[in-house]
Amino acid sequence: MTGRLALNGFVALVAAFLVLPILAIVPAAFSAQSFIRLPPETWSLRWWGEFFNDASWRLTLLTSLKIAAFTTLISVLAGTAAALGIARSGPRSRALLTGLFLGPVVTPVIVLAVAMYSMARATGLVGTVTALVIAHTMLALPFVVLNVGVSLDGLDRRLLLAAAGLGAGSFHIFRTVTLPLIVPGVVGGAVFAFVTSFDEVVLSIFLAGPTVKTLPVRIWEEIRLEYTPVVAVAATLMLALALAAAGASRLLSRR
Amino acid sequence: MSTVQFAGISKSFGTFRALDPTDLDIPQGEFLTLLGPSGSGKTTLLNICAGYLVPSAGRLVVGGRDVTALPPRLRNMGMVFQNYALFPHMTVAENVAYGLTVRRLAREEIARRVAEVLRMTRLDGYGDRAIRELSGGQQQRVALARAMVIQPDILLMDEPLGALDRQLRKEVQLEIRRLHAARPRTTIYVTHDQEEALVMSDRIAVMRAGRIVQIGSGTDLYERPVDTFVAGFLGESNLIAGTVSAIADGRATLVVPGLAQPLEGRAADGLSVGAPASALLRPETVRAHAGGLSARVAERVYLGELVAVRLSLANGHDLWSRRLISEWNGRDVVEVGWDASAISILPNVLV
Numbered sequence: 001m002t003g004r005l006a007l008n009g010f011v012a013l014v015a016a017f018l019v020l021p022i023l024a025i026v027p028a029a030f031s032a033q034s035f036i037r038l039p040p041e042t043w044s045l046r047w048w049g050e051f052f053n054d055a056s057w058r059l060t061l062l063t064s065l066k067i068a069a070f071t072t073l074i075s076v077l078a079g080t081a082a083a084l085g086i087a088r089s090g091p092r093s094r095a096l097l098t099g100l101f102l103g104p105v106v107t108p109v110i111v112l113a114v115a116m117y118s119m120a121r122a123t124g125l126v127g128t129v130t131a132l133v134i135a136h137t138m139l140a141l142p143f144v145v146l147n148v149g150v151s152l153d154g155l156d157r158r159l160l161l162a163a164a165g166l167g168a169g170s171f172h173i174f175r176t177v178t179l180p181l182i183v184p185g186v187v188g189g190a191v192f193a194f195v196t197s198f199d200e201v202v203l204s205i206f207l208a209g210p211t212v213k214t215l216p217v218r219i220w221e222e223i224r225l226e227y228t229p230v231v232a233v234a235a236t237l238m239l240a241l242a243l244a245a246a247g248a249s250r251l252l253s254r255r
Numbered sequence: 256m257s258t259v260q261f262a263g264i265s266k267s268f269g270t271f272r273a274l275d276p277t278d279l280d281i282p283q284g285e286f287l288t289l290l291g292p293s294g295s296g297k298t299t300l301l302n303i304c305a306g307y308l309v310p311s312a313g314r315l316v317v318g319g320r321d322v323t324a325l326p327p328r329l330r331n332m333g334m335v336f337q338n339y340a341l342f343p344h345m346t347v348a349e350n351v352a353y354g355l356t357v358r359r360l361a362r363e364e365i366a367r368r369v370a371e372v373l374r375m376t377r378l379d380g381y382g383d384r385a386i387r388e389l390s391g392g393q394q395q396r397v398a399l400a401r402a403m404v405i406q407p408d409i410l411l412m413d414e415p416l417g418a419l420d421r422q423l424r425k426e427v428q429l430e431i432r433r434l435h436a437a438r439p440r441t442t443i444y445v446t447h448d449q450e451e452a453l454v455m456s457d458r459i460a461v462m463r464a465g466r467i468v469q470i471g472s473g474t475d476l477y478e479r480p481v482d483t484f485v486a487g488f489l490g491e492s493n494l495i496a497g498t499v500s501a502i503a504d505g506r507a508t509l510v511v512p513g514l515a516q517p518l519e520g521r522a523a524d525g526l527s528v529g530a531p532a533s534a535l536l537r538p539e540t541v542r543a544h545a546g547g548l549s550a551r552v553a554e555r556v557y558l559g560e561l562v563a564v565r566l567s568l569a570n571g572h573d574l575w576s577r578r579l580i581s582e583w584n585g586r587d588v589v590e591v592g593w594d595a596s597a598i599s600i601l602p603n604v605l606v
Contacts (some may be wrong), residue, residue, distance in 0.1 A: 172357060
C-alpha cells in the first residue's frame with residue numbers, strides 16, 4: 001500500500017517536472033507588469049494587446065503559419081507518395097529507402113542548419129519563405145513517411161486484389177480503398193509536419209531574414225533584447241496551437 | 256458463364272515449382288473443386304485464373320478468349336477470398352456495389368442489382384450495416400454477393416468457409432449449392448475439406464505437389480481412386496500393404512503378409528507385378544461374416560446410427576468398419592469378411 005503510494009507520488013513528481021516549466025509561461029502572459037515575475041502580482045490582458053497591436057508581431061505569426069501550412073502541404077503530398085513507394089518495394093530497397101527518408105531525424109540539426117545555410121547562400125535564398133519551407137519540409141517529411149508507412153503496414157493487401165478483381169484500375173483503387181484506409185496516418189503525419197515547422201528554431205535562425213521571421217526566431221531575438229511578457233504571450237500562443245493540433249489529430253484518428 | 260481451358264499452365268517461384276504444367280478443361284456452368292493439402296498448388300492455380308499470378312508457361316483461355324496476359328481488372332471474374340477481404344470503410348451495400356460502380360452503371364441499375372443479390376444471399380435489410388457489425392457467416396455472404404453481382408464469367412472461391420464454425424459451414428455449403436443450382440455459373444472452388452468438395456462439386460480435381468492427380472465426380476474418386484493418396488484424402492479408408500502377384504483384365508492380386516488368402520480387386524493404373532501396392536477396403540464394406548477371419552474388437556466409436564469399430568486381426572492388421580450399430584453390438588471377438596467386389600488395388604504414394 002505504501003509502495004503504491006510512493007510510486008504514485010514519484011510519477012506525479014516526474015509529470016510535474018515535465019509539464020510545470022512549460023505551463024509556467026502561461027500565467028506570465030497575463031501579467032500587468034512590464035517584466036516577467038511568477039506568479040504575476042496583478043493580472044491583465046495588456047500584453048496580448050501589445051502583441052496583436054504590433055504589426056511586426058502579427059506579421060511574424062502570419063509568416064510562421066504560412067510556412068507551416070506550405071511545409072505541411074508539401075510534406076503530406078511527397079511523404080505519402082514516398083510511403084506508398086516504400087511499401088511497394090522489395091525488402092532490401094525498402095530498408096535502404098526507409099533509412100534515407102528518416103535520415104534528417106537522426107542528423108544533428110546544427111549540421112543540417114550549416115549545410116542548408118551554405119546552400120541557401122549559394123542560391124541567394126537566405127531570408128526567403130522558400131528557403132524556410134524547404135528546410136522545414138526536410139525535417140517534417142520523415143514524420144509523414146513514418147505515419148503513413150505504419151498505416152500502410154496495417155492495410156490488408158487482399159483488399160487491393162479484391163478491388164482489382166472487381167474491375168478497378170490502380171488510381172481508382174487508390175482513391176476508393178487505399179486512401180480512405182490510410183487517412184489516420186496521413187492526418188497524423190500532417191499534424192506532426194505542422195507542429196515540426198511551427199516549432200522549428202535552429203534552421204530558422206540560420207535562414208530567416210529581416211523581413212521573413214518565424215515566431216520562434218522572433219521570440220529568441222526578443223528575449224536577448226528585453227524580457228517582457230509579450231514573449232510569454234507568443235510562447236503561450238505556440239503552446240495553444242501545438243495542443244490544438246495534437247487534440248485534432250486524436251479526434252480524427254479515433255474515427 | 257464460360258468454359259475455361261488451362262493449357263500447359265505452370266508456375267515456378269525461383270527454383271520452386273509450385274505448379275507442374277497443367278491441362279484442365281472446365282465446361283460452362285460446372286462447379287469444379289480443387290481439393291488438396293496446403294502446398295499442393297490449388298491456390299496457385301486459382302490465382303493464375305484470377306490473374307493475380309502470371310503463369311511461367313502455358314495459356315489460359317476463357318470463353319474462347321486468351322486471357323493469359325490480361326490484368327485481373329479486365330477478366331470479369333468474381334473472387335471470394337478466404338478472409339473475405341471486404342472493404343472495412345464501406346457499408347454492406349457499398350461493398351456489393353463496388354464492382355458495379357467501377358463499371359459506371361446507372362445509379363438505379365446498381366441499386367436494383369444490389370437489392371436483388373442481397374435478397375438472393377438472404378442479406379436484405381443489411382445494406383446499411385457496417386462490415387464490422389456482421390457475423391462471420393454474414394460477412395461470407397457479403398463477399399459472395401459482391402463477387403456474384405458483377406455477373407462474372409467465372410466465380411472463384413479460395414477456401415471461403417475456412418473461418419466459419421462447423422455448423423455454419425454446413426449451412427453455407429448448402430447455400431452455395433442452392434445458388435449454383437438456381438443459376439449455374441462456371442465456378443472454381445478451392446478447399447482442403449473433402450466433405451465440402453463432395454457436397455458442392457460437379458467434379459473434383461485432387462491435387463498433390465503441384466499436380467492434378469485425379470479428376471472426376473465424387474463417386475469416381477471415392478470408388479475408383481488412382482492411388483493411395485486419393486483414397487486417403489477422400490473418405491475413410493483401410494489400406495493394406497502387400498505385393499502385387501498378378502495383373503490381368505483390369506484386376507490385380509495382392510499378396511499380404513500374414514493373410515492366407517491373397518486379396519483380389521480392381522487394378523489401378525501404374526501397378527507392376529512384384530512391386531509393393533495397397534488394397535483399399537472402404538470401412539462400410541467391412542462387415543460381420545460367419546466363417547470369416549477372426550478378429551478382436553479393439554475400439555468402438557459411436558457415430559449416431561452408425562458405429563466405427565477397429566478390428567484387430569490375428570496377423571496384427573487393423574481394419575476399421577463402419578456399419579449400423581446393431582451389427583457390431585456387444586461381442587468382443589468376431590468373425591470378419593468384406594465385400595470383395597469393392598476392393599481396389601492401388602499403387603503406393605509416399606506422402
